[in-house]
Amino acid sequence: MSPLGLYVPGTSLVHRAPAGLKLVVMIAAGVASVFLRAPWQGAAALVVVLLSYGVAGLPPRTVVRQVRPLLWVGLVTAGFHLVANGWERAVVVVGVLAVLLLLAALVTLTTRTTDLVDAVVTACRPLRVLRVDPERVGLMIALGIRCVPVVVGLAEDVRDAQRARGLTASPRAFAVPLIVRSLRHADALGEALAARGLDD
């Protein structure tokens, strides 16, 4: 399955909806979320998103996987708002975070990266006047999505190497080799893109 929010093939209504529409809905939801005040509004938004997961044929397990990384940030944020602004605000803020995260994951779970890239390239076409290359922006999106599993893999390698040498978990001993490996990977990727004629 896909713990990383990567495309899961399917034929549901959500899968078949145009990529551009899905992106617009996502952006609109992000803007609209600023205006949410009452807990029931947040709850309603959450219900809508969960229903969409149902329509897309994605199991509850997938939903849990998407929000799990948010757990600690959510707890800290909730704690802060509980003290500073009361429980209602806490529920709305954390609810909105979860809704937006789930919505973004739903887009990548149900949309081929190629379709996302095509939509972004089309949307960026007017930016050509500003000398922005739409294909470049699209490539950036594709590489961003592709790099999630790659960096997760690099992180696992670094952790294994540390364990093999019996080192205890130290944030710096983890971060430095991970950053170095990521940069090396970026170099190799750049070379591969040049070889595939991307800079021509």
Place this chain on the structure above:
Amino acid sequence: MPVIEARGVGHAYGDRTVLRDLDVTLIEQRIGVVGANGSGKSTFARMVNGLVLPTQGRVSVDGLDTRSQGRDVRRRVGFCFTDPDAQIVMPTVAEDVAFGLRKRGLTKAEAAERVATALSTYGLAGHADHPAHLLSGGQKQLLALASVLVTEPDVLVMDEPTTLLDLRNATMISRVVAGLPQQVLLVTHHLDLLDGFDRVLVFDDGRLVCDDEPTIAVAFYRKSMA
């Protein structure tokens, strides 16, 4: 076969000279390149498609200069790297193969057909929608190869494509390569991959020290490394 030509080629990274006085014309279909780490063989391989431009001399493919006509050279010369993960650009298998066909003026249907053919040729048809990161090392290298070959290059340069693979996968890659109609320039440490090749170049300390048929060149290389 295309003609790969190096004339008076030398290369240095800052003060460190990695290649010197290289004059060679390659017209064979299967060309092997061997040498110790740091001998200059990878630099030479990267020169063939203009990824590295020589600091001295010139490299050309069928008369196209890699410096002034790099774009045309890269259209004709495909490149396969050691680490397949670094070559895979898109998250899923079929999309990665299709990526190379962007901006080539193909219709969606034409592109899809070429992608499907490439996937079935390289035994990846069952993985079209799978995330690339879940493939095995050998399958990833096959994907990288398929993504390059789908653009139908005339020349394929491979820089140690089997170094990270186990024996089974290395054998599979070498079988695929053996069946290609393209001119292949293969840099490798797996000397048995060079059986049946037409010509093998041996590099040592930035110089071409032996240029012969595989049995003679590989024997020379083994002796010099002993």
